[in-house]
Amino acid sequence: xxxxxxxxxxxxxxxxxxxxxxxxxxxxxxxxxxxxxxxxxxxxxxxxxxxxxxxxxxxxxxxxxxxxxxxxxxxxxxxxxxxxxxxxxxxxxxxxxxxxxxxxxxxxxxxxxxxxxxxxxxxxxxxxxxxxxxxxxxxxxxxxxxxxxxxxxxxxxxxxxxxxxxxxxxxxxxxxxxxxxxxxxxxxxxxxxxxxxxxxxxxxxxxxxxxxxxxxxxxxxxxxxxxxxxxxxxxxxxxxxxxxxxxxxxxxxxxxxxxxxxxxxxxxxxxxxxxxxxxxxxxxxxxxxxxxxxxxxxxxxxxxxxxxxxxxxxxxxxxxxxxxxxxxxxxxxxxxxxxxxxxxxxxxxxxxxxxxxxxxxxxxxxxxxxxxxxxxxxxxxxxxxxxx
Amino acid sequence: xxxxxxxxxxxxxxxxxxxxxxxxxxxxxxxxxxxxxxxxxxxxxxxxxxxxxxxxxxxxxxxxxxxxxxxxxxxxxxxxxxxxxxxxxxxxxxxxxxxxxxxxxxxxxxxxxxxxxxxxxxxxxxxxxxxxxxxxxxxxxxxxxxxxxxxxxxxxxxxxxxxxxxxxxxxxxxxxxxxxxxxxxxxxxxxxxxxxxxxxxxxxxxxxxxxxxxxxxxxxxxxxxxxxxxxxxxxxxxxxxxxxxxxxxxxxxxxxxxxxxxxxxxxxxxxxxxxxxxxxxxxxxxxxxxxxxxxxxxxxxxxxxxxxxxxxxxxxxxxxxxxxxxxxxxxxxxxxxxxxxxxxxxxxxxxxxxxxxxxxxxxxxxxxxxxxxxxxxxxxxxxxxxxx
Numbered sequence: 001x002x003x004x005x006x007x008x009x010x011x012x013x014x015x016x017x018x019x020x021x022x023x024x025x026x027x028x029x030x031x032x033x034x035x036x037x038x039x040x041x042x043x044x045x046x047x048x049x050x051x052x053x054x055x056x057x058x059x060x061x062x063x064x065x066x067x068x069x070x071x072x073x074x075x076x077x078x079x080x081x082x083x084x085x086x087x088x089x090x091x092x093x094x095x096x097x098x099x100x101x102x103x104x105x106x107x108x109x110x111x112x113x114x115x116x117x118x119x120x121x122x123x124x125x126x127x128x129x130x131x132x133x134x135x136x137x138x139x140x141x142x143x144x145x146x147x148x149x150x151x152x153x154x155x156x157x158x159x160x161x162x163x164x165x166x167x168x169x170x171x172x173x174x175x176x177x178x179x180x181x182x183x184x185x186x187x188x189x190x191x192x193x194x195x196x197x198x199x200x201x202x203x204x205x206x207x208x209x210x211x212x213x214x215x216x217x218x219x220x221x222x223x224x225x226x227x228x229x230x231x232x233x234x235x236x237x238x239x240x241x242x243x244x245x246x247x248x249x250x251x252x253x254x255x256x257x258x259x260x261x262x263x264x265x266x267x268x269x270x271x272x273x274x275x276x277x278x279x280x281x282x283x284x285x286x287x288x289x290x291x292x293x294x295x296x297x298x299x300x301x302x303x304x305x306x307x308x309x310x311x312x313x314x315x316x317x318x319x320x321x322x323x324x325x326x327x328x329x330x331x332x333x334x335x336x337x338x339x340x341x342x343x344x345x346x347x348x349x350x351x352x353x354x355x356x357x358x359x360x361x362x363x364x365x366x367x368x369x370x371x372x373x374x375x376x377x378x379x380x381x382x383x384x385x386x387x388x
Numbered sequence: 389x390x391x392x393x394x395x396x397x398x399x400x401x402x403x404x405x406x407x408x409x410x411x412x413x414x415x416x417x418x419x420x421x422x423x424x425x426x427x428x429x430x431x432x433x434x435x436x437x438x439x440x441x442x443x444x445x446x447x448x449x450x451x452x453x454x455x456x457x458x459x460x461x462x463x464x465x466x467x468x469x470x471x472x473x474x475x476x477x478x479x480x481x482x483x484x485x486x487x488x489x490x491x492x493x494x495x496x497x498x499x500x501x502x503x504x505x506x507x508x509x510x511x512x513x514x515x516x517x518x519x520x521x522x523x524x525x526x527x528x529x530x531x532x533x534x535x536x537x538x539x540x541x542x543x544x545x546x547x548x549x550x551x552x553x554x555x556x557x558x559x560x561x562x563x564x565x566x567x568x569x570x571x572x573x574x575x576x577x578x579x580x581x582x583x584x585x586x587x588x589x590x591x592x593x594x595x596x597x598x599x600x601x602x603x604x605x606x607x608x609x610x611x612x613x614x615x616x617x618x619x620x621x622x623x624x625x626x627x628x629x630x631x632x633x634x635x636x637x638x639x640x641x642x643x644x645x646x647x648x649x650x651x652x653x654x655x656x657x658x659x660x661x662x663x664x665x666x667x668x669x670x671x672x673x674x675x676x677x678x679x680x681x682x683x684x685x686x687x688x689x690x691x692x693x694x695x696x697x698x699x700x701x702x703x704x705x706x707x708x709x710x711x712x713x714x715x716x717x718x719x720x721x722x723x724x725x726x727x728x729x730x731x732x733x734x735x736x737x738x739x740x741x742x743x744x745x746x747x748x749x750x751x752x753x754x755x756x757x758x759x760x761x762x763x764x765x766x767x768x769x770x771x772x773x774x775x776x
Contacts (some may be wrong), residue, residue: 019442020439034686040476046430053406087612139623226639227641253615370765372760373434373760375758376400
């Protein structure tokens with residue numbers, strides 16, 4: 001079959017400023033595939049349709065439309081074409097992410113098998129979802145948030161961002177102690193610094209003792225993604241606490257460099273950023289070879305969650321999985337079906353062809369943003385209809 | 389003074405498809421600074437003005453407008469703010485590049501000193517321009533192109549792209565031999581593979597012998613920027629031929645990783661891509677510390693050339709400089725003044741405040757592209773007037 005259309009849909013909750021979504025639809029041979037870019041919608045739309053401006057700045061759509069789609073090799077070939085033809089178009093990696101996911105969705109419908117099977121995994125292992133949420137504004141609020149998800153049955157909990165790292169190391173300690181107390185001694189505790197320390201190893205080190213004392217499994221993103229030397233220096237001091245990072249990686253090489261040089265215990269990959277399921281699977285393979293644990297990065301819809309789980313679905317030892325427990329209405333309504341913890345507290349991928357989840361087009365209409373881009377008198381983009 | 393406006397201008401030659409330009413103008417305290425992003429214009433415009441879509445996807449303009457501009461520290465601070473507030477907006481690095489250049493232009497007018505002085509260089513050393521051009525379609529054409537620039541007096545010549553690396557190693561050899569013969573035994577010969585071999589070390593190795601035999605000073609971009617392992621493996625085999633690369637780096641960390649892990653002899657930085665003069669200067673410092681030679685990457689206007697020379701103007705031993713000898717009319721007409729080789733074949737930066745070159749606004753009107761971006765009924769961008 002041939003790729004007949006690639007459409008981008010900018011979705012937004014007008015009353016919430018920072019949780020927009022970019023939904024991708026591809027049509028090929030009577031199949032409709034859906035994906036999501038974890039990316040700025042307007043910039044990604046411009047990158048899909050921009051005029052050719054330099055030989056290595058072709059619009060991303062030009063490398064996708066009309067291509068053959070019959071096998072995994074076709075998806076890899078299309079991705080390679082996008083990277084070559086849009087080499088100097090920085091946003092292209094984010095564009096490719098949602099497109100690649102949608103291509104896998106369409107192809108695996110065509111081949112009547114779940115995506116993880118096409119990736120070479122005989123089965124998908126259930127994962128232990130960690131409840132991913134923000135720190136409270138105060139240690140008491142952090143405690144209350146931890147209690148809530150512990151009572152919901154989560155045996156692994158991540159606290160991140162908010163005040164952590166922005167004040168004193170003592171305040172950090174109070175939050176981490178409250179977090180550990182709230183979830184109980186046996187639960188997995190994960191801490192996310194949200195790149196707050198830039199590349200300042202000394203400041204980061206000051207908050208390590210509390211993490212060691214409270215037996216945090218990982219410290220996530222103490223630094224910006226590129227600061228490998230800072231990561232490596234901190235890793236040497238962190239001992240029992242492993243470093244986690246990688247969500248900012250937007251191509252395979254960035255992740256490989258982190259695996260090789262940042263001293264990570266866990267690499268966290270967002271399939272909606274790294275170039276899709278294809279590139280995420282390459283990272284999972286590379287992580288496994290190096291004895292580093294792969295984890296998904298997902299904080300939005302269950303379509304994005306399914307896409308992020310496929311690349312390591314077959315790795316039984318890579319057990320943790322990020323599971324957003326504070327989703328906004330747009331993320332919830334984005335799909336008709338949802339991936340929910342079973343009685344044992346585990347989550348599993350749908351045993352259906354494709355990603356196994358479908359956008360709720362009726363619900364999404366109200367979030368669709370009107371966009372129009374005109375260049376030199378020609379309309380290059382106008383929001384398409386969600387109806388098929 | 390305060391930054392009052394940031395405007396992006398999309399310039400294009402309708403009859404030539406791949407040499408568009410993105411001119412940047414900032415106004416602050418009565419001074420007008422100009423810069424250029426080496427970037428896809430439409431995507432960069434979208435990234436300048438996009439709605440806030442995620443907490444780390446703020447429009448780039450929001451981190452620049454209204455900021456204080458009194459010192460080099462202010463420029464560094466603004467850059468840091470852009471990187472933080474637009475962390476997940478991939479195109480932001482390219483946006484920042486042109487903005488940073490324009491800020492340096494405005495600031496150094498205000499302080500009445502050339503940019504390189506504000507960067508800490510007591511003087512700017514003249515550079516040896518290498519004539520940068522494409523291979524001919526045949527070895528005979530390559531020979532003719534080499535003769536032409538040798539007769540113009542260039543003592544260093546680069547041949548790149550075209551058929552090189554796309555056919556057999558024998559054809560590569562014929563081109564390289566023709567190139568060496570055309571420029572004479574004493575001239576500096578540089579070869580640019582334009583990432584043609586992806587990360588295929590074996591294929592790249594097959595073309596090494598001819599480069600060694602013809603005494604090429606460097607082999608540029610045998611691989612894509614991220615393929616450090618391939619670079620390193622090839623560097624070990626290349627011996628007398630040094631590897632050059634880095635033009636794809638769009639932030640300081642990418643360049644640092646190449647310096648540390650790619651086995652380079654030369655690092656080539658485009659100030660219009662890496663985040664501007666500020667980040668380019670950081671790379672020049674890091675290269676010098678590691679004994680790696682810094683070279684500019686420039687293939688467009690002389691405004692971009694001046695910006696690319698400032699970061700290493702004071703490094704006497706880093707003598708080579710890329711000098712485009714096949715510019716299109718848009719690149720030539722972009723500035724009123726030009727940087728031309730002197731009687732000794734050397735080029736020098738203008739001894740004037742700012743970048744020392746001024747856009748030719750009258751000439752540029754005919755290249756200005758009308759762009760309009762509307763989101764949810766609001767016009768976020770419409771091409772501004774070039775007139776002040």
